[in-house]
Amino acid sequence: MHYQDHLRVGAAQINATLGDVDANLERHRERIAEAHQRGLELLVFPELSLSGYGLGNRVIDVACPAHDPRLADLAQEAGEMQVVVGFVEEASPGEYYNALAILQHGELQAVHRKLNLPTYGGLEEGKLFTHGNKLTHLAVCPGWSATSLICADLWNPGLVHAALLDRPTVLCAPINSASGIVSDDFSNERNWPLNLQFYAMTYGTPVIMANRFGPEGDSHFWGGSRILGPQGDTLAVADDREMLIDATLSRTAIARARFELPTHRNADTPLVRELMNGHR
Numbered sequence: 001m002h003y004q005d006h007l008r009v010g011a012a013q014i015n016a017t018l019g020d021v022d023a024n025l026e027r028h029r030e031r032i033a034e035a036h037q038r039g040l041e042l043l044v045f046p047e048l049s050l051s052g053y054g055l056g057n058r059v060i061d062v063a064c065p066a067h068d069p070r071l072a073d074l075a076q077e078a079g080e081m082q083v084v085v086g087f088v089e090e091a092s093p094g095e096y097y098n099a100l101a102i103l104q105h106g107e108l109q110a111v112h113r114k115l116n117l118p119t120y121g122g123l124e125e126g127k128l129f130t131h132g133n134k135l136t137h138l139a140v141c142p143g144w145s146a147t148s149l150i151c152a153d154l155w156n157p158g159l160v161h162a163a164l165l166d167r168p169t170v171l172c173a174p175i176n177s178a179s180g181i182v183s184d185d186f187s188n189e190r191n192w193p194l195n196l197q198f199y200a201m202t203y204g205t206p207v208i209m210a211n212r213f214g215p216e217g218d219s220h221f222w223g224g225s226r227i228l229g230p231q232g233d234t235l236a237v238a239d240d241r242e243m244l245i246d247a248t249l250s251r252t253a254i255a256r257a258r259f260e261l262p263t264h265r266n267a268d269t270p271l272v273r274e275l276m277n278g279h280r
Contacts, residue, residue, distance in 0.1 A: 003143025009042040010246040013225040013238040015214030018052035044210040047176040049086040063090035075103040112136035114150040121182040151175040164203045173209040178219040201232030204257035230257035
């Protein structure tokens with residue numbers, strides 16, 4: 001099989017209208033159309049991009065099953081491009097997940113459910129959602145694959161390590177990060193880039209981070225969406241507005257980064273597992 005060396009990727013930095021799925025679907029269609037014009041092959045939207053974040057009891061009003069026809073229609077818009085969309089998934093009555101719909105080839109390919117539900121600072125996801133328990137690793141095209149982790153998942157180093165042991169060529173990071181939501185002293189604007197650069201460099205894995213930009217109630221989502229290369233280098237950063245950013249990734253550059261810093265090769269999973277068993 002011939003592996004293509006380059007992949008065109010993008011992050012859609014949008015805002016979402018809280019609770020208005022139909023309005024948010026239109027925003028997605030516009031960005032997907034723009035991504036097609038730019039020749040993108042992988043496009044990432046922010047966490048909960050179809051619903052907004054501060055839902056509270058409105059979770060029940062915006063939730064939809066994975067087979068919802070609106071997602072099927074959006075998959076048709078995506079076509080051959082892999083598109084990662086945030087939504088509230090209803091798995092059964094009263095059982096809701098902060099989830100991603102991964103669309104490609106005109107169909108829903110997979111649903112990824114958030115693993116780490118934060119309940120600190122101004123975050124209350126553990127009161128609203130059930131946590132997921134599986135990683136999601138999908139092919140994008142020959143020689144390329146992607147794993148997605150949602151926002152707080154990336155602040156649990158064990159989850160990131162587990163996800164990247166599968167050696168995806170790209171890590172997708174849809175987030176909903178508001179200024180001051182953790183505490184007055186914790187700067188999301190400063191610490192998110194540091195977090196992502198560390199993982200990209202350590203694992204030789206490009207990262208596509210899509211955050212929102214704009215207000216929702218009393219919160220301000222600061223944007224900062226970015227695409228990082230396999231040495232932690234910044235390939236694209238969004239301005240302080242709604243916009244689509246893109247970059248071209250190189251499989252050769254990923255191979256070189258992983259050969260020079262062999263984090264995967266030296267992971268020694270049996271030893272780590274043995275050490276972790278002592279901390280149960």
